[in-house]
Amino acid sequence: ATTLDLNLLMVFGRGLDEPLRGCAAHNAIFEMIGPERADGVIVLSSLLSGSCGPEGLCNLVRRYSQLPVCSIGTAIPNIPSLTVDDGIGMRAAVEHLVQHHHCRRVAFLAGTPGKVESETRLLAYQEVLARHQIALDPALVVPGTFMPSDGFDGVEALDRRAHV
Numbered sequence: 001a002t003t004l005d006l007n008l009l010m011v012f013g014r015g016l017d018e019p020l021r022g023c024a025a026h027n028a029i030f031e032m033i034g035p036e037r038a039d040g041v042i043v044l045s046s047l048l049s050g051s052c053g054p055e056g057l058c059n060l061v062r063r064y065s066q067l068p069v070c071s072i073g074t075a076i077p078n079i080p081s082l083t084v085d086d087g088i089g090m091r092a093a094v095e096h097l098v099q100h101h102h103c104r105r106v107a108f109l110a111g112t113p114g115k116v117e118s119e120t121r122l123l124a125y126q127e128v129l130a131r132h133q134i135a136l137d138p139a140l141v142v143p144g145t146f147m148p149s150d151g152f153d154g155v156e157a158l159d160r161r162a163h164v
Contacts, residue, residue, distance in 0.1 A: 009038065016048050016056045035066045045081070046073025046117060047146075053114075074116070086117050090124035098132050107140045109154040118146075 001008040013027040033041060041064045049057040054074070061069055061076055071081040097103040108125045111118030122141070129136055142157050144150035 006039065013048070016060060030060060030063070033064065038067060040068040041070075043069060043071045043076075043079075044073055045071040045076060049074055049115070086120040087124040090121040091128055094125050094128040098128060098134070104134055105137065105140060106134075107142070107158050109142050109144050109151055112145045113143065 011029050011033060013029050014022075016027065043057075043061060045057055048060065054076075057074060057076060061071070061079060069079050071079050073083065075081040075083050094106055097106050106125070106129070108122065110122055126136055139161055140158070142154035144154050
């Protein structure tokens with residue numbers, strides 16, 4: 001941006017359609033983005049789409065149809081998108097715990113149910129356990145949404161289960 005003499009403006013909202021109080025007010029900022037204020041938009045799509053799904057994400061991106069748009073995290077049809085193979089990273093992490101640290105009880109803090117990233121990571125976790133003949137213990141899989149507060153709650157739930 002500096003080399004091209006461009007200004008970079010980062011706009012922070014909340015996940016689209018999040019049920020938490022105040023999220024809609026935070027996301028009003030997205031309505032202020034347009035060709036009169038920006039030359040392009042980079043959407044951190046995986047962070048925004050937890051509650052709204054692909055359709056809600058596409059609705060947001062349609063607002064910016066007069067601007068160049070790209071997505072980071074989730075593939076959006078007809079939009080250049082940078083995505084990550086979540087399965088590779090999760091397999092590597094679980095393999096490391098099983099092979100190098102000899103863990104037989106590996107907990108999993110799941111992401112948003114129904115979200116492709118979440119399902120891919122969970123499947124990779126299950127595949128590694130199965131490959132090492134480790135039974136899947138549902139008590140070690142805790143739901144979440146990729147939000148820090150859910151991560152804290154998930155760890156606390158696992159801790160309570162360990163002390164029962």
